[in-house]
Amino acid sequence: MPSMSPQTAEPVHLRAAGVSVVLATGGRSLPAVLHWGADLGEVSASDLAELAAADVPSTVPNDLDQVTRVGLLPEHAAGWNGRPGLAGQRGGRAWSPLFALSDLTVERPPEGGGRVHAVGHDAEAGLEARLELELLPSGVLRQRATVTVAQDAPEEPFVVDGLSLTLPVPPLATELFDLAGRWGRERAPQRAPFVVGIHSRENRRGRTGPDAPLILAAGTAGFGYADGEVWAIHVAWSGNHVSYAERLATGAAVLGGGELLLPGEVRLAPGESYTGPWVYAAHATGRDGGLDGGLDGGLDGGLDGGLDGIAARFHTMLRARPHHPAQPRPVVLNTWEAVYFDHDLDRLVELARVAADVGVERYVLDDGWFRHRRSDHAGLGDWYVDEGVWPDGLHPLVHQVRERGMQFGLWVEPEMVNPDSDLARAHPDWILQTGGRMPIESRHQQVLDLAHPDAYAFILERLDALLTEYPISYLKWDHNRDLLDAGHGPFGVPGVHAQTRAVYRLIDELRARHPGVEIESCSSGGLRVDLEILERTDRVWGSDMIDPLERQQIQRWTAQLLPPELVGSHVGSPRSHSTARTHDLSFRAGTALFGSFGIEWDVTTTGPEDRKELAAWVQLYKDVRGLLHTGRVVRADQHDPAFALHGVVAADRSEALFALVQLATPLTAVPGPLRLPGLDPDRRYRVTPQSPGDRPSLRQRRGPQWLETGVELPGRVLAGAGLRAPALNPEQLLLLRVAEVGPGVAPGAAPGAAR
16 A cells, blocks of 8 residues: 655546546645546546646635635635534634644555545644545445544543535536435435535434435436436444535535534543544436446446436445345245234244245244233343243244245344333343433333443343354344433433444344344334445345335335345235235235345235235246346336336346336326336347236226237337336336347348447
8 A cells, every 4th residue: 555745645546437536635635536426537647737736726805815625524724614524622622623634545456446545633633533535346435534632632532523524516516315204104305406505414313214315415407317417425324423415605515424423422532533434425427427438237328327327336336245145135924914923833833834835935033022022012121032922932933934944034123122121120220311311212112222331241142142042044133213312321421322333343243153144124114224234234124114105115215225135125915004005916016026025914814816926926036036136226217206117127238127117196198108228229128028017907998019919129219219108007017027139130120230
């Protein structure tokens, strides 16, 4: 890793997958970004120097006489009058640090991208700032910062109020996009103009939350799934966090984020450090953005722009991780909506028998198996198999499940405790609390203080014992309440940061002891979805809402960050337990298909026809999961919100699977064209309805002729002109299978005519 003289260093240019990042590194200031966007190609050192010189802002009347660029860690003392990167103080002093660059190292690995480490010091404040920036082979950029108090600094602690990192976006980014929501309706999209001021999304729930932005994006006006140039960030942290977009009156604009610290939560004595979370960032060029090379797989034709381009970068990055799930994602049956707390061995064995008959590969016993747990009012924390319900332990059920060729999984909620539990009665001091009072209960539970060494040791021992005694392949790890009044220890000091770190440490230790066990992040459904929890878990539960109509939106926008194989998606009962809506099996299963597929339904109540159809959907999932879990997610902008079209295109674009979804009654009686994005424009494809999702209920006497015969057309025709869409009844979907049949030449045409 070569080190440079900070004062004479030339601008640093990193390139990967169609993205360039150019850093200004000369002088005494911390690095600043000159360019983050489309690949600039091979740029000489002299041209980079010219770019740096040409990028210096001009001075304007009634402003600072010396203008500097905004750094990765914005500093008030350097002229940035927006939100500072480091906020803190030591007894009212050292509140406006100015770091002088003291060390700079650059590493360029052979696979592309690169890493930059920059160190700055403020001797007067007694502080060191260490910045890490990495451009990954996927083109995703990530950065984090560490602040350290000097050994010879005053003994009074330095209180860190905030540590956030930023990336600049150009003036043409005039529109903001992020996600909001609530339990059962997570990840609802929202847009706003990017005006002067700050758009700040502050999460104080102690977990990622249903209203977390997931990504915060800025882009050109009207950007969509495939159109427009977009810049986006994600804060990889499972506790309190902030994501923000800020534009100053000068025109300078940034996207930034970091951990949202509670008052006094991080207090650093001399020699101590605090490291903030990774902030991930992705860029997608517009159709005319000049992207050279595109993403891996050679996807072109404009698909490197818009929100699909952002999603593709994150998906590519996640799939390249060494610990990304390598085995086919199994078909899951989860017992929750089938039996709730009614744990009867004979009933559960019968459920396992039918599950195996329809092709289930993993059987998960949900809440209700441990002591005192006959409802959600009691028992959390008492992680022993209930002897009254299971006199022989879980062994009889586990044996029956595994005898039928299925893996066995178990639900746990280790971070929580019911006041009505042996644990809470014995150790009330193990509960997060402050102010001499217990927090308001939520779902009849409180939060266990895992930063308390004894509480941590107890939970680790209990989970380790369960995983040692039983051949458990999978833990569904739940987290069913926000952290309110989350005080740690005897004095009730703010404890969310320490709790989050303790949870990470607990999962890491369990994975080290039991490396074969997969873990799902389930937090009231999809309320803990972030890239840091996914460093140690194998999928997330998309939402407790499995009504397929609601799930269509939830899954569409969860895919903005996560690929389908990481998002649990299950077939529920005909009548939704959450909304009381009734849906055909084809709509329920066709929605669940585009994820990590499973069943949340008492399948022992099904008749022969439903059971046969469910088995067909399970088999289809097994047939196409290799495509769905390696291909590129594509979504089509629609003129009418009553329609949705989404799909997955194979990495080599040889095949694809699409779903045309009728969400509501459309505005017009006759549907418009069905345009299929993402295919190779110069190849020829055959499009046919995919069984068993080929017989939706229609609003017309008969569908278009091609539904009966199939159709063969070049990719550019399918994307540009499209096919006449059938008129579906509301809350129906049609699956379409697309397969390459050769070059995009019509029968009888002259050779090379399509090119």
